[in-house]
Amino acid sequence: MDTQTETLNQNQSILQKKPIWQAHPYLINSLILLVALILSVTVGSIYIPLQNILHLLLKPLLNLNIVDAPFYSTILFTVRLPHTILVCLTGAALASSGAAYQGLFRNPLADPYLIGVASGAGLGAVVALGISWPSTVLGWLSIPVAAFVGATITVWLVYSLASVNRSVPTTTLILAGVAVSSFATALTSFVMLRSKDEVHRALSWLLGGSPMSGWAPVWAAFPYIMIGLIALWLFSHALNVLQFGEEQAQQLGIHVERTKLMIILAASLTTAAAVSFSGLIGFIGLIVPHMMRLLWGTDYKRLIPLSVLGGGSALLLADLLARVVLAPQVLPVGIVTALAGAPFFLWLLRRAKDQLYW
Amino acid sequence: MTNMLNVHQVGFSYNGKTILQDVSLQVESGEILAVVGPNGAGKTTLIRTISGILHPKTGMVQVSGMNLEKLPPIQRARYLAVVPQARELPATFTVFQTVMLGRTPYLGWLGNTTTQDVEIVRHVLHLTELEDFKERRIGEISGGEQQRVLLARALAQNTPILLLDEPTAHLDLQHQSRLLNLVRQSADEIGLAVLLAIHDLNLVGFYADRVLLLVNGKVQSIGTPNEVLTQANIERAYQVNVEVISHPRYGTPLILPDGFQKIPQSQMLSSKEITSQSQLKFQPIPLYPRSYVGEDFKMKEKGS
Numbered sequence: 001m002d003t004q005t006e007t008l009n010q011n012q013s014i015l016q017k018k019p020i021w022q023a024h025p026y027l028i029n030s031l032i033l034l035v036a037l038i039l040s041v042t043v044g045s046i047y048i049p050l051q052n053i054l055h056l057l058l059k060p061l062l063n064l065n066i067v068d069a070p071f072y073s074t075i076l077f078t079v080r081l082p083h084t085i086l087v088c089l090t091g092a093a094l095a096s097s098g099a100a101y102q103g104l105f106r107n108p109l110a111d112p113y114l115i116g117v118a119s120g121a122g123l124g125a126v127v128a129l130g131i132s133w134p135s136t137v138l139g140w141l142s143i144p145v146a147a148f149v150g151a152t153i154t155v156w157l158v159y160s161l162a163s164v165n166r167s168v169p170t171t172t173l174i175l176a177g178v179a180v181s182s183f184a185t186a187l188t189s190f191v192m193l194r195s196k197d198e199v200h201r202a203l204s205w206l207l208g209g210s211p212m213s214g215w216a217p218v219w220a221a222f223p224y225i226m227i228g229l230i231a232l233w234l235f236s237h238a239l240n241v242l243q244f245g246e247e248q249a250q251q252l253g254i255h256v257e258r259t260k261l262m263i264i265l266a267a268s269l270t271t272a273a274a275v276s277f278s279g280l281i282g283f284i285g286l287i288v289p290h291m292m293r294l295l296w297g298t299d300y301k302r303l304i305p306l307s308v309l310g311g312g313s314a315l316l317l318a319d320l321l322a323r324v325v326l327a328p329q330v331l332p333v334g335i336v337t338a339l340a341g342a343p344f345f346l347w348l349l350r351r352a353k354d355q356l357y358w
Numbered sequence: 359m360t361n362m363l364n365v366h367q368v369g370f371s372y373n374g375k376t377i378l379q380d381v382s383l384q385v386e387s388g389e390i391l392a393v394v395g396p397n398g399a400g401k402t403t404l405i406r407t408i409s410g411i412l413h414p415k416t417g418m419v420q421v422s423g424m425n426l427e428k429l430p431p432i433q434r435a436r437y438l439a440v441v442p443q444a445r446e447l448p449a450t451f452t453v454f455q456t457v458m459l460g461r462t463p464y465l466g467w468l469g470n471t472t473t474q475d476v477e478i479v480r481h482v483l484h485l486t487e488l489e490d491f492k493e494r495r496i497g498e499i500s501g502g503e504q505q506r507v508l509l510a511r512a513l514a515q516n517t518p519i520l521l522l523d524e525p526t527a528h529l530d531l532q533h534q535s536r537l538l539n540l541v542r543q544s545a546d547e548i549g550l551a552v553l554l555a556i557h558d559l560n561l562v563g564f565y566a567d568r569v570l571l572l573v574n575g576k577v578q579s580i581g582t583p584n585e586v587l588t589q590a591n592i593e594r595a596y597q598v599n600v601e602v603i604s605h606p607r608y609g610t611p612l613i614l615p616d617g618f619q620k621i622p623q624s625q626m627l628s629s630k631e632i633t634s635q636s637q638l639k640f641q642p643i644p645l646y647p648r649s650y651v652g653e654d655f656k657m658k659e660k661g662s
Contacts, residue, residue, distance in 0.1 A: 106448075237469025241459055243448040251409050251442075252515070253435030253463035298450040301469060 025296045029309035033088075036316035040084040041076065043320060045328050048072050048080070082215045086277060087319045087333070088312040089218070090211060091284055093225045093274035095311025097267035098285020099292075099303050100232050103239040104263050105159070105168040108290070108348060112271040113282035115158050115173060116181030117151045121268070121275035123184045123191070124150025126203055130195040133202075140220035147272035148224075154180055155268055167245075170349075206279040209334015211319075217277035228270030232304050235263050239300040281315070281334045283341020288314050290348065362387050362518050362551035363408070363438075367417035370400075370407055370575075377403045378575045380417070385551040387518065390542065392566035392583075393555045396596050400575040401555040405523045408553065409440045421519060435463035439512035441522040444504035449497025453488055453507050454479065456496060460514030479514050486510040486540060502533030509540060520544065522554045526561065534558070538565045559587060563610025571595055587611040 021028050042048050052072050094112055101110040101117070112118045128146035132139070161176035162168050192203050206212065238259045241249045246256045274281075292306045315333065318340070322331040363385040370378040378400050385391045393401050406412045408419050410426055419426040421437040429437070439460070447456075460482075461475045483489050486506045491499055496507065505525055512520055522541065526534040542565050544550045556562060562569055563583040571578045571586050573595045579586050589602045592613060599616040 234468065237462070237465065240451075240455075240469065241462055243451065244456075244459070245446065247406075247411050248440075248442055250411060250431055251435060251438075251440040252459055252511075253432040255431050293450070298448065299455065 022296070025292075025302065025306055026309070029306055029313070033309050033313040033316075036313040036320075037084060037088065039320055040087065040316045041080045044075075044080060044323060046071075046075060048076060079213065082218050083211060083213060083319075084316065086211045086218050086221065087315050089221055089225050090274040090278040090281065091288075091311040091313070091315025092308040093221075093228065093270040093311070094281060094284040095288035095307040095314065096229055096232055096304050097270045097274075098311075099289035099300070099307045100235075100239065100263055100267040101155075101285070102289060103242060103300055103303075104260060104267070105162075105173060106243060106245075107168050107170055107173055109170055109174065109286070109345070110168075111283065111286040112267075112275075113280065113285060114345075115155065115177040116179075116184060117155045117158075117268060117271050118275050118280050118282070119181035119184035119188070120154025121147040121151035121272040122207055122280055123188045124148065124272065125276040126188050126191050126207070129203060129206075130191050130199060133199060134216070134220075137219075140216050141223075143220060143276045144224045144269075144273040147276040148269050150184070151268040151272040151275070152265065154184060155264055159264070205332070206277075208332040209279045209281045209337070210330075210332040211278040221273045221277050224273035225270050228266045228273065229304075229308060231262065231266035232270065235259060235266065236300040236304045239263065239304075243298070279332075279334060281337050283337045283345065284311055284315055284318075286348070287337075287341055287344050290344075361385070362422055363553065364420040364423075365404075365408060365417070366420065368404075368407060368414045368419060369416035370403055370412060370414055376575060378407065378414075381572070381575070381577055382417075383553075383570055383577070383580065385519070385553055387549045387551050388545050389568065390545050390552040390554055390566045392562045392569045393553060393572055394557070394559055394562060394569060394587075395572035395578075399572045399595075401572060402523055403575075404572065405440070405521050405553070405555055409438060409521055410434050432463050435515060435517070437517055438519045438521065439515035439517040441505075441508050441512045441520065441525050443524055443527055444501055444508055447496045447504060449495060451496050452492065453494055453496065453499070453510075454483070454492040456507055457482060457488070457492075457510045457514050460511035463515065478516065482510045482513045485513065487536075500533075502529045502536070505529060505533070505537055506540070509537060513544060518549070518551060520550045520552045522552070522556075524555050524557055526556065526558060534561065541565065559592070559611075559613045562587065563605065563612070564608065583611055584609075587613060 038050060038053075041053055042050055053076060056073055056076055097117075098111045101112065101115060102108055104110070105115075112121075124147040125143055127150075128143050134140045134143060158173070158176045158180050159168070161180070162172040164172060188207065192200055192207075195203065211217070238249075238254055241252050241254050242256075242259070244252075246260075249259075250256045271285075288310045289303060289307050292303055292310055296302060296306060315337070318336040319333045322333045322336045325331060325336075361384045363383075365381060365383045368378055368381045369376070381400075381404060383391060393404060395401055403412065407414050408426075410419075410429075410431070413427065421429075421434075424437075426434060426438075457479050458471060458475065461471060461479065462469070464475070465471060480489075483492055486509060488503070488506060488510055491503060491507075496504060499507070509522075509525065520541070525537055525541075529537065538561060541552060541554065545552050554566060566583060568581060569583050569586040570580045571591060578595055579591055587602065588611075589600060592598075592600050592602065601614040601616045603612050603614065604610070605612050
C-alpha cells in the first residue's frame with residue numbers, strides 16, 4: 001500500500017469516528033426540543049415548577065391524588081400549553097417548508113418569508129378572518145385553506161417570474177419575492193383597513209408575528225401541518241435527486257413536473273397553516289435548515305425531520321426570549337426571529353458563493 | 359446481438375429552427391457508437407431527445423422494441439442511463455450518496471435502500487476505482503473523479519443502454535483514457551449498448567465500434583471509424599484542412615489539423631516523414647491497463 005492510500009485510509013477512519021453529537025442528530029435535537037418545551041411551559045409571568053406540571057399532566061393518567069394550586073391548572077391548560085404547542089408546530093412547519101423550498105429552488109436563500117409565500121398566506125388568512133371571525137370548528141378549519149390558496153398563488157407567481165432556463169438565480173428569486181410579497185402585503189393592509197376595529201387590532205397583532213391564544217388555532221393548524229410535513233417527508237428522496245437539476249432528475253426516473261407540484265403544494269400547505277394562526281414570522285425557515293445542513297449534511301431524508309425538530313425548538317426558544325426580555329410585556333416573536341435572522345441572512349448572502357457548504 | 363436502441367428518423371426543431379433532421383441510428387448490445395460533429399451539429403440535442411428530455415417532432419426512439427415516449431420516467435430510467443458533463447453538481451453530496459441515486463428507479467418514494475442496492479453501489483465503486491473516495495464530498499474531488507462518479511451513478515442504474523454526453527470534454531489525457539476504458543469495458547463485459555457523443559476524433563478509433571458524423575442536424579455518414587473519419591468527410595464537416603494518418607500501432611485513424619498559416623511551407627514535413635516521426639515519439643494510450651480488467655471482476659460477472 002503506498003503512502004497516499006494509507007493517508008486516505010487514515011482520513012477515512014477519522015471520518016468514521018464521528019463525535020457523539022454528529023452521530024446522533026435525532027437524539028440531540030429531541031433533547032433540545034424537550035428542554036425548550038419544558039422551559040416554554042414553566043417560564044412566564046408566573047413560574048410553574050416542573051414538578052407541578054408533571055402532576056397536572058399525569059393526574060388523569062395515573063390517578064394521582066395530589067392537590068396543586070388551582071391557578072396552576074388554569075394557566076397551564078388554557079394559556080401555556082396551547083401556546084407552546086402552537087409555537088412548536090409553527091416553528092416545525094416554517095423550518096421544514098423552508099428546507100423544502102431551498103431544495104426545490106436549489107437556492108440557499110429560499111425561505112417562506114423572503115420568497116413571499118408567507119405574505120401570500122397572510123393575505124389569504126386575513127381575507128378569511130376579515131370576512132368573519134371564526135366561531136365554529138369549520139370556521140377555524142377554513143382559515144388555513146384560504147391561506148393555502150394565497151400561498152400557492154404567490155409561490156407559483158414568484159417561481160415563474162424568477163426562473164431562468166429552468167433554474168432560479170438568487171437575484172431574480174429575491175426580486176420576485178420582494179415584488180410579489182409587497183403586493184400581497186399592500187392588499188393585506190387594504191383588507192385590514194376595511195375591517196372592524198377589534199378585528200383590525202387582532203389582525204395587526206397576528207401579522208406582527210404573535211401566535212393566537214387558545215386551543216382553537218392549535219386544533220385548526222394541526223391536521224394541515226401534519227399532512228404537509230408527512231408529504232414533504234415522502235418527497236425527501238425526490239428532493240435529493242432534484243439537487244442534480246431537473247434534467248438529471250428526470251433521467252434518474254423522477255417525474256419532475258409532478259414532483260415539483262407536489263412539493264410546492266405540501267410546503268405551501270405547511271406554511272399556510274402556520275401563518276394563519278401565528279402570523280408572519282421570518283427567518284426560521286432560513287436559519288434552522290442551514291444550521292442542520294452545516295451540522296449534519298444535505299441529505300433531505302434527514303434534513304426534513306431534523307428541521308421539524310430544530311424548527312420547533314428554535315421558535316420555542318425565540319418565543320421564550322420574546323416573553324421574558326421585557327416582562328411583563330410580551331414582544332411579538334417575529335421581532336426576535338428577525339433580529340437574529342437578518343444578520344444571519346446577510347452572512348448567508350455572502351457565503352452563498354461558497355459552494356462547498358451549500 | 360439485439361438492437362437495444364433504435365432511433366428512427368428523428369427530427370427536432372426549436373423556435374422554427376431545425377436542429378435534428380431524419381436522424382436514424384441503431385446501437386446493439388455490446389457496441390459503442392460514437393457521435394461526432396462540429397459544435398452546434400446537434401449532438402447534445404440528440405442525446406437529450408433519446409433520453410426523453412426533449413420530445414421528437416417527427417420519428418421515434420425505441421428502446422428494446424418499445425416506444426420511449428410511451429414509458430413513464432421511472433421505466434425509462436430502467437432502460438437508459440445518461441452520463442452528463444460534470445457541471446454544477448451539488449458539492450455537499452458524498453460520492454457514495456451520489457452513486458446511490460443511480461438506484462432511484464428501483465427505490466420507493468422514500469428512497470429506502472436494500473442490502474442489494476448497497477451491494478451494487480459497492481461493486482460499481484470498485485469498478486470505477488472510487489472506493490477510497492466514497493465518503494468524500496463531490497466538491498472536494500477533481501473534475502476527472504467527478505466524471506467517474508457520474509459514470510458510476512449511471513452504471514448503478516443497471517440499464518442495458520448508456521448515453522454519454524461529451525464525458526471527456528474537460529479531462530486530461532489520463533482521465534480521458536481511464537473513463538473511456540471503463541466505458542469500453544462495460545460494453546464488452548456487461549453488454550451495454552453505448553452511445554457516446556464526443557469531440558476528440560482521435561479517441562474515437564480506440565474506443566468506438568462505429569461512428570456517426572452529424573453535421574447541421576443530419577447524418578453525414580455512419581460506419582466504422584476508418585470508413586467515416588476520412589480526410590474528405592472531416593474537411594467537409596468541419597470546414598478545415600486536416601491530415602488523416604493511421605495509428606502506428608493500432609491502425610486507427612488519427613486526425614491532425616492542417617493548414618497552419620504561421621508555419622512556412624519550407625518547414626513542413628512530407629506525410630512519410632510525419633509517420634516515421636510519430637512512430638518514434640508517440641506513446642500510445644494502452645487500451646486495457648491491467649488494473650481495469652482485473653481477473654476478480656471478470657469472475658464476479660461470470661459467476662453471478
